[in-house]
Amino acid sequence: MLFEAYLIPDLVLSHFYHLTPEYMQKLEKKYIISDIDNTLVTYDDPEPTPAVLTWLKDMENAGIRVAFLSNNKPPRIEKFNEKLGYVAYADAGKPGTEMLKKVLAELGADPSETVFLGDQLLTDAACGKRGGLYTVIVPPIKDRTDTFNRTKRLIEKPYMRKYKIREEKRGNTL
Numbered sequence: 001m002l003f004e005a006y007l008i009p010d011l012v013l014s015h016f017y018h019l020t021p022e023y024m025q026k027l028e029k030k031y032i033i034s035d036i037d038n039t040l041v042t043y044d045d046p047e048p049t050p051a052v053l054t055w056l057k058d059m060e061n062a063g064i065r066v067a068f069l070s071n072n073k074p075p076r077i078e079k080f081n082e083k084l085g086y087v088a089y090a091d092a093g094k095p096g097t098e099m100l101k102k103v104l105a106e107l108g109a110d111p112s113e114t115v116f117l118g119d120q121l122l123t124d125a126a127c128g129k130r131g132g133l134y135t136v137i138v139p140p141i142k143d144r145t146d147t148f149n150r151t152k153r154l155i156e157k158p159y160m161r162k163y164k165i166r167e168e169k170r171g172n173t174l
């Protein structure tokens, strides 16, 4: 099922910093297009945390370029990216891929050499997979517990289960 293929990530990691430069080299990828909210920082962090800065520095040192693609509003993204000056887009309209293509073009990156990183299946995984990127999902750093977000997690659940079954079949321990 095509729809399903877009919602099952290629890899689930427990935290963004487990996507290391070494792991990127193993995957033979040179670019990361990352979500911000709940993937790298919580909604309450206007700026990158020390953990994010260290991770970005490590990627930079390894020659890996990171860009941001967020569905959040421009002021949030501008503030977060202020000192970094990375390629960054707000109002990305994920799971739409229009802005993703724009980022790839600006980076000069091919989808085959790029990782998409996010915390949500319905927006991030769907966007990354539709764009033909290797898609890594991490659990939300601080999940909201309102009905809307609880519903989203409920929708995601069977796809996460399918991911686990697929990986077990491949002999990957999770």
Ligand SMILES: [Mg+2]
Residues within 6 Å of the ligand: 035, 036, 037, 038, 039, 118, 119, 120
């Ligand atoms: Mg997010």
